[in-house]
Amino acid sequence: MVSLRENQFYIGGEWQEFADIIHLPVVDPASEEVVGHIAAGDAHHVDQAVAAAREAFPAFSQSSVSERLALLGRMHSLLLERSDLFADTLVKEMGAAITFARASQVPFAAEHIRVQMEVLEKYRFLTVDQHTATAKEAIGVCALITPWNWPLYQITAKVAPAIAAGCTIVLKPSELSPYSALLFAELMHDAGIPAGVFNLVNGTGESVGGALASHPDVDMISITGSTRAGVLVAQAAAPTVKRVVQELGGKSPNILLDDADFREAVAKGVLAGMRNVGQSCSAPTRMLVPAHRLGEVEGLASATARAIRVGAPLDPLTDMGPIANRAQFERVQIMIQAGIDDGAKLLCGGLGRPAGLNRGFFTQPTIFSEVTSDMRIAREEIFGPVISIIPYKDEDEAIAIANDTV
Template sequence: MIDVINPATEQVIGTVSPGDVAAAVAAARAAQPGWAALPRAERAARLRALHEGLSAAAPELAELISAEMGAPLPIARKVQVGLPLSTLASIIELLEKPEEPERVGNSEIYREPVGVVGAITPWNYPLHQTVAKVAPALAAGNTVVHKPSEVAPLSADRLAELVRAAGIPDGVYNVVHGHGDPTGAQLAGHPGIDLVSFTGSTVAGRKVAALAAANVTRVALELGGKSANVILPDADLAAAVKVGVGNCLLNSGQTCTAWTRMLVPESRHDEAVELAVAAAAKYTVGDPSAPQTRLGPLASAAQRDRVLGYVQRGLADGATMAFGGGAVPPVGYYVAPVIFTGVDPDAAIAQEEIFGPVLSIIRYHDEDDAVRIANATKYGLAGAVWSASREHALAVARRLRTGQVDINGGAFNPSAPFGGVGHSGYGRELGRYGYEEFTAVKAIQL
């Protein structure tokens, strides 16, 4: 059995039993032809029933996710549960539209289910990252074998109950619990899997891709990030810094798209630091269930220790801690927000994904220098640009080597393609692009 630990109390709140990958894959293979044969409208109706069930269970799910990974309840309600509801709704809307084959010359192009999908998801947004894979995979006519993170697995079991209640047949969505090794490795390397969709660290993503390659299995990888928040000289500095700090600290910094590097012009550096410190000071650290809490614990003791190690690394490498070291509860895996200044763009804290509430403020000389620094990492998942001119911001955003960019705080769009370049992975999730990731293309010549 695997214990599930509440990171705020360090108490066991549940257990899960390691699953049988071979049995789950066999069940998925048996169920796939019948599920794929259902008309699109019928699959949409089942997913619509699932959405209704998720909506009804939202308060319960928010409390469950808060308990298993530490998100403050308002974040758990709005993001951890609210976002997967929006994601599922967008996939249902897509599925309810008639699908016509594309005509290319004398050919008709069809998109068909890829088959059985192996989905491996992390602990930081356990329900959202599950729905982002499962919803489009099922919509396209695939079946799924899902291995959630052993750190936060309980919401996957609840989702499985809701899937069953929605009338989705047995074998269409299968959950197997376990650690990355051996359970995740068995799933990624199973010859009965037609596509592996993985979200997690770049190190683990390499292993998944290598295991899948032995069977020539398709892989989609959503990996790490080290995103830059580029604040141009003419930007509304107060707004850019406030939103930037909030983005970096969301979910206690455990977000792959977090803008962990704030790039500011030399002439406005000191002002930006003052604004960032003032913003971070408003983030109360504490019990996720307390109404005043804005930062809960990190999801595990291992993650807390990793983040604290990076803080010490930053100091050892010569960065200045402008904010940090605040008091945290004596029990729980807490880390108070940290803001570093004087950060060398090539330093470890500016190059490696920390996955905690740590922000690096970096000076730049001019716009070309800002773009160079923003692009000078192995990652390319997200980013931001702020300017008084939307056209200017758009021009700079086009120069950033990354999968998505927010201009002047543009809102997250659950229907837009999500994914990265470089060591942030390949493939896309969400909306039409996410749906198509789980399909195979067939050309029929007439």
């Protein structure tokens, strides 16, 4: 059904088709070929979606907990039923290895819904403390902006709690990996979502995201994305004093203390940093290790990275597919070059695609050692399969290094 939605947005409980609309290409990162297009919305479409959400809010915010639990339960069941379809779509739109999509991307997304049901069952919307009663109410219309790196997972992470609280929603998924969001909108329709409670408008951050952030009838905006995008959303949201929730970039440290089991900790650290091709804001990409054990760590880390099988994402033997889009692929290559130029010790990987792969946004799992905190690869988020090993002399220095980021 996704291919039939190229001119459509889900607004007010139905798929609405718009003529004379701009289209954006969707590229398969494994082949670099355009596999379809999506409609690119603007402020006009945002106005319609927000109006539908605003109209639906009074009734939905007063719905019973049991009604919302039943809705979440139907969403959860449908997601599990359609898990293979979602996994295949994630492969096509962002290059996730099929085994990873089936084992992590889709099940973790389903877990957001299931856990939200557990929370809702026990949540106290009204508490009374002697002479004071505190009522917790739905915020209102929530604009949800989701990224391309965990497309379905981030949608359920935002939609499920909004539904549980009784809020209405306008979702803007990433235009770079939009198909799983279209499938999710179909799922919401089939789950019996009341008209206007869930709405979807595709488009760019500048156009749709900006219109949502500044819209006076949006009560809260939640964005997961780059720090640059987060700043723009916060600035646009300020004049209407709406609630702003952000999950932005990261440069997480992973401190290995001297008494750790290094055979286990180093391998797990490398794999955690390179999970989802390193495209996670929480990826522990700075590995801090005792200076006197640097050589040991280098050997263990290199062996782990070299064992990662990079290749066609539909091959069940593949561990790591391509970077999700061309812009990010080029960004990772620039940062690997920066590591080389700054004098870091390249242990494995490096520039260009892995051997035998001549097309697609495939990147070599790369590890640098002898990295210092003034190097770009230690300070800037790379968002690719690149680990920086940083030696420290004692725990106080390790903590100082860990905290020494913007």
